[in-house]
Amino acid sequence: MIHPTAIISPDADIDENVQIGAYSVIGEDVTIGKGTFIGPHVVIDPQVDIGPGCRIFQFAAIGAIPQDLKFGGEKSRVKIGPDVTIREFVTIHRGTEPGGGLTEVGEKSFLMAYTHVAHDCRIGKMVVLANNTTLAGHITIGDHATVGGLVAIHQFVRIGDYAFVGGKSAVVKDVPPYVIAAGDRAILHGLNRVGLKRHGFSDRSMSALKKTYRILFRYGLTLNEAIQRVHAEVEIVPEVERFIGFIKASSRGVTR
Template identity: 45%
Template sequence: MSIHLPPVVDRLSSRFPKQMVDAVTDLTTGERLVAIKNVTVNEDFFPGHFPGAPLMPGVLMIESMAQAASVLLLQEADGTILPHRASLRGVDGAKFRKPVAPGDRVRLELSVERRRATMARVRGVAYVHDQIVAEGTLVMAIEPEPALVHPTAVVEQGAQIGPGTTVAPNAVIGPHVTIGPRCKIGAGAVIDGHTVIGEGTEIFPYASIGLIPQDTKFRGEPTRLEIGRFNVFREFVTIHRGTEGGGGVTRIGDHNLFMAYSHVAHDCKVGNHTIFGNGATLGGHVTVEDYATISAFSGVHQFCRIGRHAFIGGYSVVTKDALPFAKTVGNRARNYGLNTIGLMRRGFTADTVSRLRHAYRLLLVSRLNTTRALAQIEGDPDLQCDEVQYLVDFIRGARRGVILRRATRRPDEVSADE
């Protein structure tokens, strides 16, 4: 099982200054955990315990169990970590059955006996091979991690700061802002308006989040900005809240990266796992779907859509909808065919890529007009898959039109992987 242990173990208060758990091999969230501690001769506690007969101290066996218990209690099923700290408050019935020496591989098996909001009893048993070497019941406290706000930061009354969030010097947070757990707010950042920011989001210095839109029709009406989880906003990024005429909400999903100086205007909808290059700019009411990439200094006209897995090249100007799965580049932007390499890197099968490539050839290279090309794509059973159907639906649903103008190359110059 792949769990990044240091961030979880670090939430064990007053722990031994070393990670005592090497790996987690089995985890049933909130119920049971199996972990491994490999005892090596270079452990720093062996020289004094004891010279000539090194043994692992019993207190460090308990420490290993406590660190494993913190993973069991704080690790969520979706891979996130609860914004709390665990602390060992007591040990009941501790017994040390056999000595543990260098070269032993200790298997730690822990199970939750009882859990309340702030306390838990965890049964721990340590094995070397199939023999019990230590056991006991750990009494663990689970407490919310406090937010850390620098004294020079301005957090107005009414703002809500989640547990584990840090606010750096000179940041300004308005009265209607809600920030989730474990966020990082950089020095000099400004967050205002009716803005909600999800957990784990990092806002770098001097970003401006949730200020009023650059729309002359805006008259101060109460509109919102909703930001999901685990987003990154680099230096000088600007994100504006919505307008009444556009639905009142600017919305950003999860796991997005906004590089320095990028801009999201009012009433935009940004999906998940997108990347905005330095200076990438969205006009108002733009929709950017999942896994799209908008490269440096590109601009997207208001009311346009950027399809899933679309790639917009640097310094491009997009004035119509950019097709999903494709490379769109230039001023004014043209379509350079399927983004084959990007799709393969994201796990698309060769069969799906082949079907999409064929569909794009009918749209871009054949002499069929768009209506006839779409009819041929839908009528060919060899092209049918969810991705191709989504491409067809995307084109049919366009209100501003789509970018189907091919780059200025003859058909026989088009590479086989486009």
């Protein structure tokens, strides 16, 4: 059902099984998948793709041009995966040409009220961003990560899979997968044991990750020295391999 006060571009491709609330505005070159619910007073600007089964609540704004002074009006997009929940007053901006032209939110992610996702961010699947999370441009957040309320993340930072960022943190360096980071300038507080157990990580993987974390961040070694020691002393299960690979790929430096 589309409310009669909604304004819909004739160039929008909207599945017949979509609900759109009162006074919402849907721009051109927008696709909306089957079963998606869009509440009242939502604005979806041009060049946005929204998957099936999403829920977008009142006053959310998706697809506005980026807050980037270098943006020259080039064509770019926002892509929202299936079954994503976007709560009140969330803002998600389109990508820029230098950043690949795409801002993306993965399937089954949950963006709570007042979250801001800036240009060229890539959010994985089943990510939770709590109220007032603020992402600067070019941020990558891995699958199953959780970011607490009132967190601010610096541009180009990466948050790894299954990481947990505590509320009111300022994150200026990469946060590895599987860990907890928190603080006014975020520091590490160990493995995200509760989250890993909830996601069914085996005792074998948990043990290997625990040893890896201790060597990397508690022995006072340089990262290169620590990585060499991990290879010598720890069983390299896939999770450890991803942990080390994330750190090796860091360009901003790693939160410690």
